[in-house]
Each structure stands twice: as C-alpha cells, then as structure tokens.
Amino acid sequence: MPLLSIDDLHVALGGRTVLEGIELHLDRGEIVTLVGPNGSGKSTLLRAIIGAVRPAGGRLVRQPGLTIGYVPQRLAIDPTLPMTVTRFLNLPRRHPVQTLRQALERAGVPGLGRQQVTALSGGQFQRILLARALLEQPDLLLLDEATQGLDHRGTADFYRQIANVRRELGCAVLMVSHELHVVMRASDRVVCLNRHVCCQGTPERVLASPAYRALFGPDTVDALAFYRHAHDHAHHDHPAGTPAPAPTATAPLEASR
Numbered sequence: 731m732p733l734l735s736i737d738d739l740h741v742a743l744g745g746r747t748v749l750e751g752i753e754l755h756l757d758r759g760e761i762v763t764l765v766g767p768n769g770s771g772k773s774t775l776l777r778a779i780i781g782a783v784r785p786a787g788g789r790l791v792r793q794p795g796l797t798i799g800y801v802p803q804r805l806a807i808d809p810t811l812p813m814t815v816t817r818f819l820n821l822p823r824r825h826p827v828q829t830l831r832q833a834l835e836r837a838g839v840p841g842l843g844r845q846q847v848t849a850l851s852g853g854q855f856q857r858i859l860l861a862r863a864l865l866e867q868p869d870l871l872l873l874d875e876a877t878q879g880l881d882h883r884g885t886a887d888f889y890r891q892i893a894n895v896r897r898e899l900g901c902a903v904l905m906v907s908h909e910l911h912v913v914m915r916a917s918d919r920v921v922c923l924n925r926h927v928c929c930q931g932t933p934e935r936v937l938a939s940p941a942y943r944a945l946f947g948p949d950t951v952d953a954l955a956f957y958r959h960a961h962d963h964a965h966h967d968h969p970a971g972t973p974a975p976a977p978t979a980t981a982p983l984e985a986s987r
C-alpha cells in the first residue's frame with residue numbers, strides 16, 4: 731500500500747475550484763517535487779494532505795498510522811517575543827531533550843537550541859522549521875517552498891540535508907519548489923501542477939528529452955519555461971506514478987491553462 735493515495739481529488743476554496751482531478755501516489759523513500767505557477771494549488775494540495783483543507787470530492791487515503799511532518803510556506807513569529815529555539819520546538823508540547831537534539835542534528839543545525847528564534851538567519855530559521863517537522867520521525871515530510879529566501883549555497887545545502895533525512899528516516903518527501911534546476915537534481919519525480927496535474931515523470935526522463943533542453947538549455951535554466959510546456963497530451967494517458975510524455979520541442983509553447 732502506498733504511503734499516500736490521492737485519486738480524482740477536487741478542492742474548492744471561496745466558491746472557486748482550486749484543484750481538480752488530482753492523481754498522486756507516494757511511496758516510502760521517494761522525493762517528489764511539485765512545481766507550478768503561483769496560485770496553481772501547490773500549497774492547497776499539501777494542506778489537503780495534512781487535513782487542513784477539506785476536499786470537495788475524490789479520495790485521499792493515508793496509510794494507517796502515517797506520521798506527517800510539515801514545513802509551512804510562512805510562519806511569522808512576533809519579533810518582540812523572547813523565545814529560544816528549544817522553547818519553540820517544545821510548542822505545543824514538550825519533547826525529550828534527546829528528541830530535540832536529534833531533530834536539530836538531522837536538520838543540520840546542532841547546538842542552536844539556546845539561540846533566540848528572532849536572532850536566527852533566514853537559512854537557520856528554515857532549518858529550525860525542518861527540525862520541528864522531524865520531531866515525530868515522519869513517514870512523510872511535506873515542505874512548502876522551504877528554501878525561499880535562501881541563496882544558492884543555502885538552497886543546495888538544504889536539499890542535501892533533505893537527502894540525508896530521507897536516507898536516515900526512509901521517509902517520503904513531497905516538496906513545493908520554484909527552483910527548477912535544483913528540483914531536477916534533487917527529486918525522484920517531478921509533478922507539474924496547474925489546478926490539475928499537467929504532467930509528471932522522473933527528472934531523468936525530463937532532462938533527457940529534447941524538449942527540456944530546448945526549453946531550458948544546459949546552462950540557461952529559465953524557471954518560467956517549464957510552466958509553459960506544450961499541452962499536446964491527454965491527461966488520462968499518464969496516470970500518477972508513470973512518466974508523462976515529454977513536451978515536444980517543435981510544439982508551440984503555451985500556458986497550460
């Protein structure tokens with residue numbers, strides 16, 4: 731049984747359809763990245779997975795007993811509030827010291843426990859959010875643009891840390907990212923979302939396709955280009971888990987919807 735099975739999921743917010751016909755299946759140990767333009771429903775899908783958003787239709791089945799760690803896109807902390815990292819990690823409930831230490835180590839920031847949260851750099855704060863998500867030793871780790879605001883080096887280090895976490899915990903990772911060049915290296919599978927799943931497949935397949943090279947070029951990765959892939963395939967011909975046909979180099983580029 732997959733860790734997570736999503737079939738024909740529909741979500742409406744404020745009376746508007748935000749997600750429709752979503753198919754997604756996640757197995758233990760895989761790193762899958764959701765890409766898509768702003769407002770395409772990536773955060774909403776993660777929020778549906780953690781149960782914070784109620785689907786209007788379809789099936790979302792979590793493996794019984796599944797533990798999920800979630801790093802949200804935004805988490806604002808009042809800068810006037812004195813709070814150490816340890817105290818922050820102990821909200822809303824306390825954890826054994828050893829658990830806190832291990833989570834900070836796994837997140838790559840051992841020894842930050844006594845720091846004031848408001849004194850952390852952006853990169854350090856993201857690691858603390860990661861540590862928080864790791865406290866329960868998740869089977870599934872959800873990261874919503876966890877590297878936004880980080881520089882190239884910080885981003886690369888973060889993804890390396892995620893690979894280590896996956897190796898140590900054997901968890902699945904589902905993350906949202908706009909950094910396509912990094913995504914292609916760091917993921918087992920990439921899912922392109924634009925209210926519906928436009929296409930998905932292994933990065934190898936995408937990278938090997940002439941269309942990918944035509945779109946991105948070997949050195950000139952243009953993040954926007956990926957979102958403008960040709961919509962020349964039917965969506966029912968590549969069910970979740972199977973590589974989608976790559977866009978053809980000669981097909982006209984257009985917004986997917």
Ligand SMILES: Nc1ncnc2c1ncn2[C@@H]1O[C@H](COP(=O)(O)OP(=O)(O)OP(=O)(O)O)[C@@H](O)[C@H]1O
Nearest residue numbers: 743744748766767768769770771772773774775803
């Ligand atoms: N609580 C809400 N009520 C009504 N509409 C919402 C709500 N939350 C999100 N939306 C809408 O749902 C759509 C999808 O939003 P979502 O945040 O999931 O997109 P996203 O792909 O994560 O975007 P981004 O890349 O900008 O973070 C957007 O049009 C957004 O305006």
